[in-house]
Amino acid sequence: MTIASRSHGSAPDRLATETKASARNRRHPRTMSSQPILFIHHANDMYGADIGLLHSIKSLDRGRYFPIVILPADMPTGMLSPELERLGVEYHFAHLGILRRKYLKPRAILPLAIELLKGIAYVRSIARDRRVALVYTNTFVTVSGAIGGKLAGVPVLWHIREILSMPRPVRWLLCKALGLCADRVVCISKAVRDNVLQEAPNLARKSVVVYNAVSVAGSNGIGKDIGLREELGLPQGAPLVGMVGRISHWKGQEILAEAAALVLQNHPDAHFVAVGSYFADESQYLQKLKALINSLGLDGRFHLVGYRLNVTDVYRALDVFVLPSIKPEPFGRVTVEAMMQGRAVIATKHGGTVELIEDGVTGMLVPPSDPKSLAAAIESLLLDRPMREEMGQAAALYAKQNFGLPGYGAQMRNIINELVVQECMAVNDISSAAPLDAA
Numbered sequence: 001m002t003i004a005s006r007s008h009g010s011a012p013d014r015l016a017t018e019t020k021a022s023a024r025n026r027r028h029p030r031t032m033s034s035q036p037i038l039f040i041h042h043a044n045d046m047y048g049a050d051i052g053l054l055h056s057i058k059s060l061d062r063g064r065y066f067p068i069v070i071l072p073a074d075m076p077t078g079m080l081s082p083e084l085e086r087l088g089v090e091y092h093f094a095h096l097g098i099l100r101r102k103y104l105k106p107r108a109i110l111p112l113a114i115e116l117l118k119g120i121a122y123v124r125s126i127a128r129d130r131r132v133a134l135v136y137t138n139t140f141v142t143v144s145g146a147i148g149g150k151l152a153g154v155p156v157l158w159h160i161r162e163i164l165s166m167p168r169p170v171r172w173l174l175c176k177a178l179g180l181c182a183d184r185v186v187c188i189s190k191a192v193r194d195n196v197l198q199e200a201p202n203l204a205r206k207s208v209v210v211y212n213a214v215s216v217a218g219s220n221g222i223g224k225d226i227g228l229r230e231e232l233g234l235p236q237g238a239p240l241v242g243m244v245g246r247i248s249h250w251k252g253q254e255i256l257a258e259a260a261a262l263v264l265q266n267h268p269d270a271h272f273v274a275v276g277s278y279f280a281d282e283s284q285y286l287q288k289l290k291a292l293i294n295s296l297g298l299d300g301r302f303h304l305v306g307y308r309l310n311v312t313d314v315y316r317a318l319d320v321f322v323l324p325s326i327k328p329e330p331f332g333r334v335t336v337e338a339m340m341q342g343r344a345v346i347a348t349k350h351g352g353t354v355e356l357i358e359d360g361v362t363g364m365l366v367p368p369s370d371p372k373s374l375a376a377a378i379e380s381l382l383l384d385r386p387m388r389e390e391m392g393q394a395a396a397l398y399a400k401q402n403f404g405l406p407g408y409g410a411q412m413r414n415i416i417n418e419l420v421v422q423e424c425m426a427v428n429d430i431s432s433a434a435p436l437d438a439a
Contacts, residue, residue: 043071044077044081045079067090146158163329240271241271246276247277255370256374316343321335321346325353
């Protein structure tokens with residue numbers, strides 16, 4: 001079992017300074033014994049990308065590889081690191097220069113560049129010192145991992161989990177780095193891959209789609225969990241419509257609130273719930289959302305519930321699940337989680353969710369930023385319980401067949417093994433071709 005480390009800051013001195021010996025040894029012949037894979041991650045949370053990281057780690061062939069995880073030093077506390085410790089996974093904190101929204105301002109460019117250079121140097125040093133078989137960069141914004149891995153001379157797998165909505169020059173630079181550094185690009189949906197190829201069509205041969213796994217316990221259906229309903233003080237039998245996800249300007253909580261006001265005109269007994277926490281820089285949006293709920297007269301009808309580690313009870317308490325995202329979802333993990341619980345789902349018709357739902361069969365798709373269309377879809381499901389239950393059962397069957405952890409794990413193991421084997425063959429060819437030193 002590996003050991004968890006809570007060390008902060010830059011790499012130890014012995015990693016920071018490259019010696020001539022380490023420069024000579026960085027492409028040493030490798031065997032297929034147990035080798036480290038270095039995972040570089042952008043957060044210390046337990047949302048989609050964090051869960052995806054855990055699934056990739058759990059999918060490793062532990063007879064051949066073991067994980068080392070690097071987390072950002074600006075998030076020293078969170079929910080991911082305790083889970084890594086529980087799993088016995090070695091992890092460290094380092095300055096990585098993650099491309100967060102708050103850094104994409106003129107006065108923040110220089111501090112970001114300094115952090116980014118620190119991150120590149122750290123990843124390059126630890127990759128060489130630990131003789132890692134592969135650098136696994138998780139999410140687009142973790143650029144230092146990919147560049148550091150490339151400079152260390154080891155294969156780089158870059159797992160893209162975002163649809164970029166940054167300014168065009170930033171998107172161009174990121175895709176340029178992707179093309180130069182990544183040996184393989186894994187995208188979590190066709191929508192994500194298409195977004196990448198718009199900026200970098202030359203990555204078509206390097207990129208592949210591997211849909212996220214969803215590992216929550218499934219349900220066949222129609223039974224309800226009363227825990228959340230009791231917590232909210234709902235009357236018995238009251239319809240409950242809800243969403244799960246970060247409280248964020250693009251997730252669509254405001255759209256759901258506006259739709260709720262319309263639904264309540266014909267279904268005055270209905271309740272609505274939004275489950276999730278928020279980033280510190282989204283606190284103003286939370287206050288705006290609360291003000292909207294109040295102005296629409298939804299107090300006591302629209303409930304804001306904080307983060308839940310186990311959201312299964314939330315899905316099972318709902319009659320209808322909604323994902324009203326204003327911007328395209330790269331995948332929409334919560335949609336699949338709700339489908340696995342046999343819930344009828346409604347999502348906006350763009351991004352990765354279009355690939356998850358067969359409209360009218362396993363769920364419903366509505367135009368984004370359209371409260372009237374969303375309200376009409378919600379009402380149609382509340383009025384027709386047999387259709388709602390039939391749709392939920394079809395959704396559960398489809399989700400279990402297509403988004404299980406075994407299938408995801410097999411695909412990721414094949415990709416990792418292929419990259420490592422190719423590198424071993426290349427290095428061994430170089431070594432065998434090298435001239436003997438003079439006596």
